[in-house]
Amino acid sequence: DIQMTQSPSSLSASVGDRVTLTCRASQTINNCLSWYQLKPGKAPMLLIYAASTLQSGVPSRFSGSGSGTDFTLTINSLQPEDFATYSCQQTCSPPRTFGQGTRVEI
Amino acid sequence: QVQLQQWGASLLKPSQTLSLTCAVTGMSVSGYYWTWIRQSPGKGLEWIGEMDHSAGDKYNPSLRSRVSFSFDTSRSQFSLRLTSVTAADTGIYYCARAVRVVVNTGDSLYEYSLMDVWGKGTTVIVSS
Numbered sequence: 001d002i003q004m005t006q007s008p009s010s011l012s013a014s015v016g017d018r019v020t021l022t023c024r025a026s027q028t029i030n031n032c033l034s035w036y037q038l039k040p041g042k043a044p045m046l047l048i049y050a051a052s053t054l055q056s057g058v059p060s061r062f063s064g065s066g067s068g069t070d071f072t073l074t075i076n077s078l079q080p081e082d083f084a085t086y087s088c089q090q091t092c093s094p095p096r097t098f099g100q101g102t103r104v105e106i
Numbered sequence: 107q108v109q110l111q112q113w114g115a116s117l118l119k120p121s122q123t124l125s126l127t128c129a130v131t132g133m134s135v136s137g138y139y140w141t142w143i144r145q146s147p148g149k150g151l152e153w154i155g156e157m158d159h160s161a162g163d164k165y166n167p168s169l170r171s172r173v174s175f176s177f178d179t180s181r182s183q184f185s186l187r188l189t190s191v192t193a194a195d196t197g198i199y200y201c202a203r204a205v206r207v208v209v210n211t212g213d214s215l216y217e218y219s220l221m222d223v224w225g226k227g228t229t230v231i232v233s234s
Contacts, residue, residue: 001167030209030214030216030218031209031218032216032218032219033218034220034221036151036221038145038151042226043200043224043225043226043227044143044151044200044202044221044224045224046220046221046222046224049218049220049222050207050209050218050220055220055222087150087151089151089153089221091218091219091220092216092217092218094153094155094156094164094165094166095153095155095164095165095166095167095168096153096156096219097153098150098151098152098153099150100149100150101150101151
């Protein structure tokens, strides 16, 4: 199985900050990477797919980059509704494994 | 409105069978890969598997011996069964719609997927 490692596991930030989350795959996955936002009691929300494509309806302050094994999710000008957990997922091959998540706290 | 509505038993005893159903509304059931994911307390998301009518269903090897999927086309519903549950199966279970995209760069041909519609999740607790 492809292992996905996210860092940091959590971070503290303020409204208006720019934050960068990292996801690393244990082997090359081309651009087969998605990012999801998780909030308690809500369905996970797809933010980014194919490493850098913004899902329709997602604010443009979210962006993704990377290819191969190293990927980043950047949130520009953090908003109050962005405090959540973010999870990456490799989508190349089954099992389509997730990282353990990065919690973004106030 | 594109939606996945899920339901199933929330409290199970060890050794029982978990059974969840997800209803697809507002969209066709064709052309997608219907997927199950779970999140155990304090842990990240875990991909359980996906239904692939053309190439065969795909399962997480860690759960393969206990998992089965079914699809009721007439009702636009798909289901998950997980047998012999233990406390380790406690968590929130999600159904989701997956789309696959084929990429041909000229040098390589590969496929990626994305899960763009999710159910709200069903909390399942396994306890004696």
